[in-house]
Amino acid sequence: MLAKLSFRQLLFAGFLFIALLLSGTSVHALLTLERLTKQSRAVAHQAVQLTEDAQKLAERTVAMERSARQYLVLDDTAFRDIFFDAWQEARNALQALTQAIPDLPQQQVTDWNTQSELAWQVLQEGRQGGKNKLHHNQQELSQAFVRLPEINDQLALAGKREIERRNDQSLSELERQRRLLSGLVAGAMIIAILLALSFGLWLSRPLAQVEVAIERLGENRFDQAIAVSGPADIRKLGRQLDWLRQRLADLEADKARFLRHISHELKTPLAALREGVALLEDEVAGSLSDNQREIARILRQNTASLQTQIEDLLRYNAAEFDAQHLQRTPVNLVQLLHTVIDDQRLQWQARSLQVDVDEKGEARNIVADAEKLGVVLANLLSNAVRFSPSGGAIHFALLYADTGVRIDCMDQGPGVAAADAARIFEPFYQGARQPSGARSGNGIGLSIVQEYIAAHGGQVQLLPANAGAHFRIDLPYEFHLR
Missing domain, CATH: 1.20.1330 (f41 fragment of flagellin, N-terminal domain)
Structure with a gap:
């Protein structure tokens, strides 16, 4: 009854x-x-x-x-x-x-x-x-x-x-x-x-099924049908969640198709705009006055900025997709870090920077996606190179503990302003302290770092520092796929 x-x-x-x-x-x-x-x-x-x-x-x-x-x-x-x-x-x-x-x-x-x-x-x-x-x-x-x-x-x-x-x-x-x-x-x-205990125990099973179903939806796992037992309205909720699963699967497919076509659909008119602005600046259509030349310069800068933002959006969405499809293999973090440092040697040597690695504890391999972790370390290093003063130093520290490995990245740049600390990992967010004379960043590097580290079951955080920026990553030796 x-x-x-x-x-x-x-x-x-x-x-x-x-x-x-x-x-x-x-x-x-x-x-x-x-x-x-x-x-x-x-x-x-x-x-x-x-x-x-x-x-x-x-x-x-x-x-x-x-x-x-x-x-x-x-x-x-x-x-x-x-x-x-x-x-x-x-x-x-x-x-x-x-x-x-x-x-x-x-x-x-x-x-x-x-x-x-x-x-x-x-x-x-x-x-x-x-x-x-x-x-x-x-x-x-x-x-x-x-x-x-x-x-x-x-x-x-x-x-x-x-x-x-x-x-x-x-x-x-x-x-x-x-x-x-x-x-x-x-x-x-x-x-x-x-x-309360009687009702809780009797109702916990269908609620647990609902919780598992919602977790699968949040993890973009739309391949399994949702079925919930229990009272009549809970069973109805299960059917609604299964309808939502199908709807989200369709939307995910539409999103993938949209991302595949947006590059061509947006880049083609942008390329035409940039070419038209270049023709104006070259005075192909006639000589320009100073005011007209300034307007053409503003158009050129904004079209270039718009194209960069579109490419960054594609990169960030691609990173979200890649974070859900990790290839787990044993990874030697020290070798991976030295490889990343060598790949960017020209960038940090051009600014007369010193990059060193300090390793503590008994070295152990971790089960992870080497390509994604390489992107994480590369983003941290390029970020540190961009903000470090000429002749400065960038320090990486690896600590092997019982539960996992800790990676610290410290530079001697201006650091992160207190007002920006809470939003530093948001996509496309630009902090107040930008290096003078350097190319403006796209604001997605640290967002990708956070996305990939979370996919590995780890955590990345910005720590307080007297000078420069101090980022810390904690990774387990093994993780479960989200």
Whole structure:
């Protein structure tokens, strides 16, 4: 039944199931977090309220004692009213503590009420009965307020214990919810991973077939038909890739035919243009003015440049084709390098240059296309000769390592500008530092070097250098054809 479903349907079902699983876990976690947040906020509010009530009880008790003593001394009813107001506020605070603390000792509450009522009775009697009665009332008032601060401290301690109990209860609930959420998240992750692995293993085979097919297309291997198994849409994709293979094969054939005919089709009119410009410069059609002669010179330069660009384009496309058809044979790099140097001896001796080769490690032959590697070394050498100053030196270094051979080419020219380093291997790219007085290059030499080295499974790069240019090639001893 799964084979009848498309890849998109299976992928959507898998993602939907995993999304629902993770979403359910996330929603549960959010609801739990919200509930715990509200609970923590309530506990914090209650703790603040308990602290405020205990502090208010202590402060109102002090105000009661102060106003009571002032009333007995000054016999001013305003102080008795102050006492009564403070007493009512203290009783309200005590009632709030009683409601907030379920296990608050009732004996302490009763004692506080008894002592405060005793103080109120003393104030109601006031200064009646003479000095002896006044002295007696003051003593009773002192006895009443001696007990109240101690009761206040005990009530405050009970409030602190209640706060600690609620905090412990909140932490216990938080820890329980944390363990529960950890289990849910771990379970959801395990299920999601198992589902992902199951879908991945089941779908990896057709995707691997698609990957191989695309690699063959990228390598211009159009001779093998493409067939992909798996879900319905993946099989359809395989058929589309096979259609693309046939289409690319036709385009490659058209490209080859175009390259075979472009030389004649373009060079013939260009030759006519160059001949016509030459006739104008020779004043065959009549004498030329200075401005006309300058225009003829510009025409001659541009037609020559256009012809050179066309020939370079043909060379580069030919190099791309040749890189895909390598002839692998054992190659002695040292002998090949000396052959290339001898072939260009006239060029570098004409500029009084010195070319030397340094070899390190145990020499080994590599499996490669000798002709293509010869082109690579020849391009590096001609590039170095072109940019080296008269009387300079060009140095080649060969290093035989365990995994492959390394070739370094260093010259004493102006080097490559930092802005050109990233594009130096692009076809037809001309760097900023061109040698003065030399013929302008075509910009494809290093592109061909990179194309041939990549075809051999190697790598070419431009290394930073204090002076001159430093190119490095790394080649394996053996390679697989692309």
